[in-house]
Amino acid sequence: MQTEKLIDWLAEDLAVKPPKARTHILIWLPVAALVTGIMFLGLVGIRTDLTSTGAMPTLVKTGLGLVIAVSAVRCARTLLRPEASIDQGLVAIFAVLLPLFLLVALDLASWGQNGFFMRLLGKSILSCLTVIPLLAAIPLVTSLWILRAGAPSHPAVTGALAGLASGGLAIMAYGLYCTEDSTSFVAVWYSLAAIIVALGGSLAGHRWLRW
Amino acid sequence: MRLALEGDMGAYKTLLAAVAPHLRGIVRPLLMRSGRGLADLEDIVQETMLAVHLKRATWDPALPFLPWLNAVARYKAIDALRRSGFRVDVDIDTMSESLAAPDERPDSTLDSVTILNALDAKQRKLVEQIIMVGRSSAEVGAELGMTDGAVRVALHRSLKRLGKMFGKSRHAD
Numbered sequence: 576m577q578t579e580k581l582i583d584w585l586a587e588d589l590a591v592k593p594p595k596a597r598t599h600i601l602i603w604l605p606v607a608a609l610v611t612g613i614m615f616l617g618l619v620g621i622r623t624d625l626t627s628t629g630a631m632p633t634l635v636k637t638g639l640g641l642v643i644a645v646s647a648v649r650c651a652r653t654l655l656r657p658e659a660s661i662d663q664g665l666v667a668i669f670a671v672l673l674p675l676f677l678l679v680a681l682d683l684a685s686w687g688q689n690g691f692f693m694r695l696l697g698k699s700i701l702s703c704l705t706v707i708p709l710l711a712a713i714p715l716v717t718s719l720w721i722l723r724a725g726a727p728s729h730p731a732v733t734g735a736l737a738g739l740a741s742g743g744l745a746i747m748a749y750g751l752y753c754t755e756d757s758t759s760f761v762a763v764w765y766s767l768a769a770i771i772v773a774l775g776g777s778l779a780g781h782r783w784l785r786w
Numbered sequence: 787m788r789l790a791l792e793g794d795m796g797a798y799k800t801l802l803a804a805v806a807p808h809l810r811g812i813v814r815p816l817l818m819r820s821g822r823g824l825a826d827l828e829d830i831v832q833e834t835m836l837a838v839h840l841k842r843a844t845w846d847p848a849l850p851f852l853p854w855l856n857a858v859a860r861y862k863a864i865d866a867l868r869r870s871g872f873r874v875d876v877d878i879d880t881m882s883e884s885l886a887a888p889d890e891r892p893d894s895t896l897d898s899v900t901i902l903n904a905l906d907a908k909q910r911k912l913v914e915q916i917i918m919v920g921r922s923s924a925e926v927g928a929e930l931g932m933t934d935g936a937v938r939v940a941l942h943r944s945l946k947r948l949g950k951m952f953g954k955s956r957h958a959d
Binding site for chain 1: 790793795798799802803806828831832835836837839840841842843844845846849853854856857858860861865891892893894896897898901913916917918920923938939941942945948
């Protein structure tokens with residue numbers, strides 16, 4: 576086919592507006608998060624001492640989830656542009672690492688080294704590492720679906736960021752249920768759960784975000 | 787491109803006509819360095835133009851157009867070469883300088899008949915009459931009893947089908 580003809584063809588198609596992933600993600604990801612929230616309430620429910628002893632720790636967990644989700648979404652939106660450099664995606668990682676170190680430091684500062692490993696290991700690693708990825712599934716599928724309209728030069732990294740964002744949202748919900756209040760536990764296992772989702776997102780991105 | 791995004795068809799055609807030689811200038815040295823003939827050149831150029839078209843919403847009108855265009859070209863060209871089994875590691879920014887030799891009526895290896903055959907009956911008729919023959923879409927749509935919207939959707943689907951064919955044709959090489 577002559578390139579001239581292709582140009583005519585493309586021009587005829589100009590009226591069909593392509594979807595804008597950068598905008599749609601900001602609309603639909605919160606919707607997916609809402610659905611996940613409802614699913615969470617049905618699945619595990621909120622801890623009973625939320626308003627008393629659980630108030631502060633829960634706030635920390637929600638905050639961590641929010642930081643992860645917001646920075647990952649920001650970087651993923653940047654990487655949807657083909658000319659974006661991959662460094663801009665790595666900014667998200669640093670934005671998340673800093674609060675993690677702060678959380679461990681906070682734990683050590685308030686409770687000391689005694690019993691650090693007990694607090695670190697807690698009693699609910701398995702539940703943390705399974706429920707968070709489970710809750711992240713709907714936001715992850717939703718965001719990958721939307722991101723398909725983008726043009727990332729690095730599909731796997733973009734997918735990983737979608738996973739990180741979904742993991743962050745899942746953490747916000749799971750934090751309302753989990754009674755493990757050591758900030759070291761939260762820093763290590765919550766972030767590992769988010770990394771698991773990010774790995775899943777990376778594999779899916781490598782497959783689905785190519786264009 | 788700014789005008790085109792506002793729906794100015796003429797501006798869009800002018801832009802694409804300028805984009806094509808620019809892309810050839812990027813893809814040609816890539817093909818040569820990978821030690822391949824230029825038989826695929828126009829296929830890759832056309833596939834990239836289709837990507838430029840389908841992904842045009844990822845360009846931010848507040849930012850310069852060329853870096854975006856070069857990034858799309860880099861992604862598509864490298865993807866195409868990689869699919870056919872070549873490892874590529876080149877900096878395109880330095881290459882776009884080399885000018886394309888003028889080519890009268892560049893053609894891809896994917897011929898019109900093959901493309902038309904891959905479409906369903908309605909799409910084939912539309913593409914044949916509007917694109918190949920050059921009649922107006924309103925006229926052809928009326929003939930087929932289709933609304934403007936339906937014509938648009940059918941043409942858009944046929945473009946997506948074309949995109950899949952580009953991917954496949956090189957796979958068979």
